[in-house]
Amino acid sequence: MEPELLHYEKIVEDALRSVVRTALEQVATFGLPEGHGLYITFLTAGRGVVIPERLTRTYPEEMTIVLEHQFWNLEVGEDLFSVELSFNRRQERLEVPFDCVTSFADPSVPFGLKFELAAGDDAPEPGADDEAPAGNLPDAVEAAPAASNEDSGADEAADDAPQTGEVVNLDTFRKKR
DSSP, rough: GGGOOOOOOHHHHHHHHHHHHHHHHHHHHHHHOOOOEEEEEEEEEEEEEEEEEEHHSSSSSSSEEESSSSSSEEESSSSEEEEEETTTTTTEEEEGGGEEEEEEEEEETEEEEEEOOOOSSSOOOOTTOOOOOSOOOOBBOSOBBBBBOOOOOOOOOHHSSOOOOBOOGGGSSSSOO
């Protein structure tokens, strides 16, 4: 085998995505351990992503979901996962291919992964300012704003307004010791 045929970056990305798959499989089988919360950011317009149209309008590029207190029917396949979440008191089903996941974190541990999508994937071309590929993100996940998948009394019209990008410091949500 010639060295130029070994695409180590792709091999590492696939291995790290299997970490996400295995974690979700364990949660689907045994439930989420107390105190844990999984933050998953994905491309909303990515190939194979199935989410309600109103969420696509609100989050046209990326969306972060949180699997913590209110999620149902988590199913994990080889290439994608699906889950039901509550958005403004509506239970909605989302299907997300693992190739569209851009970050994964469990701040209770702390553990996080950030994925670099290949040029052929449904991602914008990487620019000069882009961060390094996947790695451990011990203190915060820099991602699109988290979608509120908790029941709230928020106005439905606000749900349709496009969201601007923000950096969310997950230390805010950690238990104080």
